[in-house]
Amino acid sequence: MAWTEGESVEVLFRAEEIQARVRRLGQRITLDYQGKALVLLGILKGSFVFLADLMRAIALPLTVDFMAISSYGASTRSSGVVRILKDLDHSIEGKHVLVVEDIVDTGLTLNYIYGHVRARGAASVRICCCLDKPSRRQVAVPVHYKGFEIPDEFVVGYGLDVDERYRNLPDLCRLVRNPA
Secondary structure (H helix, E strand, O other), X not given: OEEEOXXXXXXXXXXXXXXXXXXXXXXXXXXXXXXXXXXXXXXXXXXXXXXXXXXXXXXXXXXXXXXXXXXXXXXOOOOOOOEEEEXXXXXXXXXXXXXEEEEEOOOHHHHHHHHHHHHOOOOEXXXXXXXXXXXXXXXXXXXXXXXXXXXXXXXXXXXXXXXXXXXXXXXXXXXXXXXX
């Protein structure tokens, strides 16, 4: 499917597959967090679509907070430099935090977030990602819940972007750069 001149996308996971996987993740999280004060911590902007679907699939009382982190800019590769653009709005001390991320790539960003959240006094910290790209991992991070494992390809749609484009695609797609 052509989207932007010089780029096209190829569907990896259709919206129906994504929703089925999110429902299963929600059921597992519901079982694991029974009786606990759960905070979903969405990492903006990429996780917001996944987070919205995931929180509706979790049958527990919970709260939601967000952080905005930058490590990509307009590039399709992480720079390795992590900057907090928006920090937590509420205290997470003594609460069980589930960090919700769109994709785990090098692990650098999530490693930073994981340490940041633990330092804030969370009772526990776990990671839930929509996509996991283990072949690019530079830092080991504990991924407790994952939707799909993917190869080393740049993926867009379902909230994921390149230079703020493609977030609105309902499917998860491989970005293809077409030579001019």
